[in-house]
Amino acid sequence: MIEQKQRRFLKGTSKNRREQQKCKGYCAQEPEHIFEYMRIPSTAARSSFDAQQVFRGALKPSLILMAAIWIVVVTAIALEAQPHHGHEMSAEKDPTERGSVADIEMGKSIYSMGCIHCHGSKGKGDGAASIFIGPYSHPRPNDFTASRFKFRSTESGSLPMLTDLIRTIREGIPGFMPSFRNLGDTAIRQVALYLRTAFIQRQLPTETTVKYVEHVGPYTYSVESVKRGALLYREMGCDACHGESGRGRQDTLYDDRGLLIMPMDLTRLEGFGNGTSHEDIYRTIMTGLDGTPMPSYSDAFRGKEENAWDLVHYILSLAR
Numbered sequence: 444m445i446e447q448k449q450r451r452f453l454k455g456t457s458k459n460r461r462e463q464q465k466c467k468g469y470c471a472q473e474p475e476h477i478f479e480y481m482r483i484p485s486t487a488a489r490s491s492f493d494a495q496q497v498f499r500g501a502l503k504p505s506l507i508l509m510a511a512i513w514i515v516v517v518t519a520i521a522l523e524a525q526p527h528h529g530h531e532m533s534a535e536k537d538p539t540e541r542g543s544v545a546d547i548e549m550g551k552s553i554y555s556m557g558c559i560h561c562h563g564s565k566g567k568g569d570g571a572a573s574i575f576i577g578p579y580s581h582p583r584p585n586d587f588t589a590s591r592f593k594f595r596s597t598e599s600g601s602l603p604m605l606t607d608l609i610r611t612i613r614e615g616i617p618g619f620m621p622s623f624r625n626l627g628d629t630a631i632r633q634v635a636l637y638l639r640t641a642f643i644q645r646q647l648p649t650e651t652t653v654k655y656v657e658h659v660g661p662y663t664y665s666v667e668s669v670k671r672g673a674l675l676y677r678e679m680g681c682d683a684c685h686g687e688s689g690r691g692r693q694d695t696l697y698d699d700r701g702l703l704i705m706p707m708d709l710t711r712l713e714g715f716g717n718g719t720s721h722e723d724i725y726r727t728i729m730t731g732l733d734g735t736p737m738p739s740y741s742d743a744f745r746g747k748e749e750n751a752w753d754l755v756h757y758i759l760s761l762a763r
């Protein structure tokens with residue numbers, strides 16, 4: 444029955460006759476192939492009504508479309524209904540800081556594409572590639588569930604601010620983690636929100652505890668300031684770990700995972716993980732790097748924060 448109609452249709456136009464000659468009876472053996480012709484919107488095709496054709500041509504795609512819309516709507520409702528943040532997150536005041544469900548979902552996909560192979564699916568720093576990064580020495584990819592972060596604007600022992608996570612992801616960590624600047628601000632924020640929601644699972648501080656004194660007037664870079672900084676470097680015992688020349692000493696120090704760690708070579712700014720601007724180095728000195736032997740000096744400088752700039756200038760003067 445169908446074949447009869449197909450033959451009638453193929454006889455229809457001269458174009459179709461040419462096509463039929465080209466395929467020399469092959470078309471008749473292959474009904475699937477012939478259906479391709481039947482979709483040509485000619486009057487002949489439209490008049491030869493056939494239920495199967497209608498289903499294939501128009502009904503089937505529209506059914507698939509309807510099913511797809513239905514699935515999207517139901518998933519959206521289900522996600523919206525989930526109590527996804529736990530009670531600590533809902534205690535946060537600023538709802539934009541919490542990130543929408545869509546932000547977290549996007550963050551999750553970015554994480555599975557860009558971070559999972561190092562940081563692991565549970566955020567424990569045990570991704571497939573992690574063992575090749577720090578088999579015997581510091582650093583290994585961070586374990587986000589341990590809530591211990593090196594690069595913060597908050598005091599030692601606290602969680603970082605969202606902006607700290609964003610900065611680390613944007614800038615990367617020289618030698619160990621690529622910069623994700625190319626993702627753009629929105630995507631970087633989304634993946635940072637995902638880290639917090641999925642792994643850190645606690646509210647992050649929203650204010651810095653680093654007290655910045657204005658970096659102007661007597662606290663600008665000068666030979667005098669560098670000289671004062673050199674004195675501070677010895678007085679405060681930085682040389683005990685970083686050595687007199689700043690190149691580091693061959694001491695056996697360990698991080699809190701028991702991995703061997705070297706004090707940073709201060710003459711090589713390009714290795715600094717926490718950034719190399721005046722403000723970045725000031726922040727490193729004030730907050731310390733949690734999980735490593737590098738302590739916080741915020742107490743030592745309390746009330747005379749301006750002196751810390753001298754130390755920053757001395758460290759920058761070591762680079763060559």
Ligand code: HEC
Nearest residue numbers: 557558561582583584585592593594611612616619620716
């Ligand atoms: C090539 C491996 C690698 C990839 C890929 C990677 N990281 Fe990392 N990440 C590391 C390593 C190694 C460290 C620890 C570096 C250190 O302690 O100096 C780290 C540390 C971090 C830290 C903690 C910094 C701190 O304050 O202690 C954050 C946050 C982070 N990564 C986020 C991400 C995100 C988000 C992605 C994906 C967009 C990502 N990382 C992709 C290797 C990686």
Ligand code: HEC
Nearest residue numbers: 679680681684704705706707715716717718727735736737
């Ligand atoms: C107990 C040993 C110790 C002392 C004391 C110490 N540091 Fe460190 N410091 C370290 C270690 C270890 C690292 C490397 C951490 C790492 O690899 O992440 C480091 C890293 C640094 C960095 C690089 C941070 C970055 O961006 O990666 C700077 C800058 C620095 N120290 C400055 C100082 C100054 C200034 C002092 C004195 C006020 C000081 N340190 C005292 C152990 C020490």
